[in-house]
Amino acid sequence: KQEVTQIPAALSVPEGENLVLNCSFTDSAIYNLQWFRQDPGKGLTSLLLIQSSQREQTSGRLNASLDKSSGRSTLYIAASQPGDSATYLCAVRPTGNQFYFGTGTSLTVIP
Amino acid sequence: SQTIHQWPATLVQPVGSPLSLECTVEGTSNPNLYWYRQAAGRGLQLLFYSVGIGQISSEVPQNLSASRPQDRQFILSSKKLLLSDSGFYLCAWKVWGTNTEAFFGQGTRLTVV
DSSP states (O other): OOOEEEEOSEEEEETTOOEEEEEEESOOOEEEEEEEEEOTTSOEEEEEEEETTOSEEEETTEEEEEEGGGTEEEEEEOSOOGGGOEEEEEEEEESSSOOEEOOOEEEEEEO | OOEEEEEOSEEEEOTTOOEEEEEEEESOSSOEEEEEEEOTTSOEEEEEEEEETTEEEESSOOSOEEEEEETTEEEEEESSOOGGGOEEEEEEEEOTTSOOOEEEOOOEEEEEO
């Protein structure tokens, strides 16, 4: 079964810094990987979806990369803002209908 | 556009009582549907998924069951709740048979007392 790990578990940075969140997975046979944002007590908001054939995806200040062979993905956030404070989750879809989540990185951006 | 509705938003239930959480999706047909649970301090655990009406796959043995009586309706149930059933329950959907994004509802916070 696919195991997904996210490091660090928590991160605190001053406003304006660029930062990188990491996601690793144990089985490289995946269809895609998706990054989500979760605000406290809320559902998940989709940020970026990377197909297994892609190396990266960009949306605004967010850039996600995928290295399937090494089982890694990173989410890069440029010029962080207090509104970026949330928990960031990655989810991996193996060759099936399910998708599996990491435990998340809790990000705090300090004004 | 597609939307997903989940209710209720919060629920407090006594141990041993039944449970019914409902999730509906609008604006799409034959979606894949999912129920996840997020316990305090833990990640999201896949409970059930469905690729069609009446088709339910369970990921983990537990005190819960799921049903899909209509194409865009997914229900999570229990006959007798346990304290350990407390958590944040999330419903999700994605387009059937494609390699596209998954979208989540706003969740139900269940507290079993």
